[in-house]
Amino acid sequence: MPKLDLGRSKPVTYVYTTDAERCLVFYRDTLGLAVVPDSADPYGCFLELPGGLLRLTKMGDHQPSPHPVLGFEVADIAGTVAGLRGRGVTMDMFEGFGQDADGVATMPDGMKLAFFKDADGNALTLSQPA
Numbered sequence: 179m180p181k182l183d184l185g186r187s188k189p190v191t192y193v194y195t196t197d198a199e200r201c202l203v204f205y206r207d208t209l210g211l212a213v214v215p216d217s218a219d220p221y222g223c224f225l226e227l228p229g230g231l232l233r234l235t236k237m238g239d240h241q242p243s244p245h246p247v248l249g250f251e252v253a254d255i256a257g258t259v260a261g262l263r264g265r266g267v268t269m270d271m272f273e274g275f276g277q278d279a280d281g282v283a284t285m286p287d288g289m290k291l292a293f294f295k296d297a298d299g300n301a302l303t304l305s306q307p308a
Contacts, residue, residue: 189230193247195298198222198236204297205234208265242299255282255290255306267294270301 195201198221205211205225211232217224222235232248252258259269259280269281270293277283282292288308295301 190224190233191227191230191248192233192235193296193300194235194237194240195222195296195300196236196238196240197298198234200297201234205232208262208267240298242295242301244301246293246301246303248300249303249305251305251307253306255292255304256280258304259292262294269294 193201193205202213202223206213211225211227214224214226214231220236222233225232225234250258259282263269263280269277271277271281272283272293275283277292280292281294282290284290285308290306292304293301294304
């Protein structure tokens with residue numbers, strides 16, 4: 179039987195968009211992700227994530243999911259939210275979720291979460307461990 183070694187493979191996540199250039203500006207300029215050199219093709223490009231890659235792919239009929247497609251674990255969620263707001267990003271607010279005025283919710287175990295959308299409406303998250 180062939181060896182299966184996915185636990186040591188670099189993960190790649192896919193984010194779909196109807197407008198690859200608009201989303202590229204968001205992920206590169208707003209979120210600060212680096213584009214992998216020479217990775218662009220007519221359908222999109224790759225961006226660097228710590229330990230992995232994000233493939234930004236154009237799909238003309240894409241409809242964003244209401245559920246997160248990508249999350250970022252951060253050490254300082256309040257500072258990250260403030261930084262994103264300074265770049266024009268709006269945090270999503272959900273009725274009954276117990277978020278503070280900045281859109282940060284604290285879970286019963288102490289984890290903190292915040293939600294926002296990319297330029298195409300794909301849901302993204304921030305999390306800060308307890």
